Amino acid sequence: MSKVIVVTSGKGGVGKTTTSASFSSGLALRGNKTVVIDFDVGLRNLDLIMGCERRVVYDIINVINGEVSLKQALIKDKNCDNLYILPASQTRDKDALNLEGVERILNELKETFDFIVCDSPAGIESGAFTAMYFADEALIVTNPEVSSVRDSDRILGILAAKSKRAVDGLDPVKEHLLVTRYDPKRVEAGEMLSVTDIQEILRIPLLGVIPESESVLQASNAGTPAIHLDKSDVAEAYRDVVGRFMGDEGLPMRFVTVDKKSFFKRLLGGR
Amino acid sequence: MARVEPAFKLKIANLSLFVLYVNTTDMVQLKKQLDMRFNKSQDFFSNTPVALDLSAIANFNISPDFAGLMAFMLDHGMHATGVVGGSAEQREAAVRSGLGLFPDTIARPALKTAPISTTAPGITPNTTGSQPGVPGLGLAIEAVAGETNNSNILDSDTQLQKPVSQVLPTFRPTMIINKPVRTGQRIYAEGANLVVLGVVNAGAELIADGDIHIYAPLRGRAIAGAQGNENARIFIHSLEAELISIAGCFKVFENGIPENLRCKPVQVHLDRSDLIIQPLLS
Numbered sequence: 177m178s179k180v181i182v183v184t185s186g187k188g189g190v191g192k193t194t195t196s197a198s199f200s201s202g203l204a205l206r207g208n209k210t211v212v213i214d215f216d217v218g219l220r221n222l223d224l225i226m227g228c229e230r231r232v233v234y235d236i237i238n239v240i241n242g243e244v245s246l247k248q249a250l251i252k253d254k255n256c257d258n259l260y261i262l263p264a265s266q267t268r269d270k271d272a273l274n275l276e277g278v279e280r281i282l283n284e285l286k287e288t289f290d291f292i293v294c295d296s297p298a299g300i301e302s303g304a305f306t307a308m309y310f311a312d313e314a315l316i317v318t319n320p321e322v323s324s325v326r327d328s329d330r331i332l333g334i335l336a337a338k339s340k341r342a343v344d345g346l347d348p349v350k351e352h353l354l355v356t357r358y359d360p361k362r363v364e365a366g367e368m369l370s371v372t373d374i375q376e377i378l379r380i381p382l383l384g385v386i387p388e389s390e391s392v393l394q395a396s397n398a399g400t401p402a403i404h405l406d407k408s409d410v411a412e413a414y415r416d417v418v419g420r421f422m423g424d425e426g427l428p429m430r431f432v433t434v435d436k437k438s439f440f441k442r443l444l445g446g447r
Numbered sequence: 448m449a450r451v452e453p454a455f456k457l458k459i460a461n462l463s464l465f466v467l468y469v470n471t472t473d474m475v476q477l478k479k480q481l482d483m484r485f486n487k488s489q490d491f492f493s494n495t496p497v498a499l500d501l502s503a504i505a506n507f508n509i510s511p512d513f514a515g516l517m518a519f520m521l522d523h524g525m526h527a528t529g530v531v532g533g534s535a536e537q538r539e540a541a542v543r544s545g546l547g548l549f550p551d552t553i554a555r556p557a558l559k560t561a562p563i564s565t566t567a568p569g570i571t572p573n574t575t576g577s578q579p580g581v582p583g584l585g586l587a588i589e590a591v592a593g594e595t596n597n598s599n600i601l602d603s604d605t606q607l608q609k610p611v612s613q614v615l616p617t618f619r620p621t622m623i624i625n626k627p628v629r630t631g632q633r634i635y636a637e638g639a640n641l642v643v644l645g646v647v648n649a650g651a652e653l654i655a656d657g658d659i660h661i662y663a664p665l666r667g668r669a670i671a672g673a674q675g676n677e678n679a680r681i682f683i684h685s686l687e688a689e690l691i692s693i694a695g696c697f698k699v700f701e702n703g704i705p706e707n708l709r710c711k712p713v714q715v716h717l718d719r720s721d722l723i724i725q726p727l728l729s
Contacts, residue, residue: 326630326648326650329629329630329648330629330630330631330650332627332629333628333631333632333651334631336626336629337632377648378627379627379645
């Protein structure tokens with residue numbers, strides 16, 4: 177059974193696309209046939225993060241309009257054999273993304289792929305709604321600050337009330353909390369909400385915590401999903417997330433507390 | 448010939464309406480008190496239609512300055528739409544200022560055409576007389592009949608349909624919500640009590656015509672007795688609310704909710720027009 181997973185947040189700039197790229201790459205690295213779809217029509221970004229922007233010829237709107245086949249529009253990822261990207265249109269109107277067309281594409285993708293990751297645009301307008309409507313599971317990307325948490329709360333409300341699963345009366349969309357840009361130092365200083373604070377408000381299971389890191393920006397600019405970065409805590413955090421999602425047990429929640437460097441490490445100047 | 452689609456329909460709808468009880472013709476005083484009352488919670492009203500009840504000043508020989516009153520009500524987001532009660536001169540003056548006329552206050556038939564009297568006492572029998580200082584069922588009628596309302600009241604609509612007992616209580620089962628109520632969501636238990644087991648987050652709204660019980664933190668709004676049932680109560684496991692209201696009387700943390708009750712289990716009831724918040728004994 178293939179699964180449709182939406183990566184959503186309500187608020188912009190919290191790391192949805194970064195997460196979509198790394199999460200789908202992580203799933204593919206574990207041998208799952210995975211496709212990641214950019215639903216942000218008009219503000220296409222996923223292709224940049226995935227480093228395939230120069231290979232975009234057709235996009236999801238072309239497929240919906242029946243101008244090209246799905247096969248023609250899918251782009252094979254440069255890092256993982258099992259990963260494909262379906263880019264958004266940069267030029268079309270976002271209303272071109274209609275529910276019937278998206279459902280048709282998802283059904284066709286389900287024949288080939290194990291996981292379909294939908295990268296939602298920010299907001300709660302039609303684009304975000306379309307991205308989440310067919311979801312089986314949802315990654316709620318939240319930053320440790322109140323406005324992001326409130327927007328996530330809103331999105332969770334919409335998922336629970338208006339997604340296809342809710343409308344059809346099926347099992348609800350399975351929700352996962354992913355806290356990104358987390359800085360334990362600033363949490364300790366009281367400048368950021370803690371993971372506990374966020375969970376106290378949102379009350380959904382925590383899938384992982386991604387630490388704030390400069391390497392995310394470098395990775396984005398280089399067109400490499402952060403999960404591929406060597407020796408970076410962000411990459412490890414995303415691998416943990418994918419592991420937990422796939423049901424790996426005994427993975428400790430890392431990067432939640434301030435890392436106390438040991439005396440020897442400090443002495444030897446270790447990072 | 449193709450049939451022309453009807454361009455309009457005319458129907459009678461039962462809408463809840465805020466009523467501002469005007470107790471004085473001294474507009475300076477009224478404006479001052481309105482400002483004091485609503486400045487802190489400015490966005491409580493936004494282009495909200497409000498009726499003016501003039502019955503308290505019907506014996507006065509002068510009419511209020513309606514134009515001025517409407518202007519500063521508008522500053523608070525209230526659109527004065529019409530008047531209830533008042534003397535013939537006052538009602539005439541109101542019409543000259545562009546206000547409509549609601550039927551007289553005593554009969555009050557049109558304010559609500561008996562919406563199956565959802566606030567029927569049968570729904571909340573447990574609340575009657577259980578607390579000192581809270582009279583039984585007669586309160587709703589007494590309070591209005593006496594017109595002792597002060598400016599604290601934001602009476603959404605006082606049910607004044609004859610003795611309530613004449614209307615057959617339409618029993619509706621308690622609405623139970625067992626998941627979080629999230630920002631932007633609004634839950635209305637029409638003619639019923641509401642029990643919420645999940646957290647009610649900021650920006651969410653609970654509305655019930657009967658009582659509301661929340662066995663989790665309340666961070667949003669809770670509005671009990673929405674159709675005017677002054678015996679409705681609210682029970683909250685952890686009070687962190689943006690607003691609590693019973694039968695139109697409301698409090699917010701910045702304006703009335705004691706800070707020492709924050710995050711405490713409380714019950715809320717109405718004593719005449721005063722919203723009482725008490726800690727629940729453990």
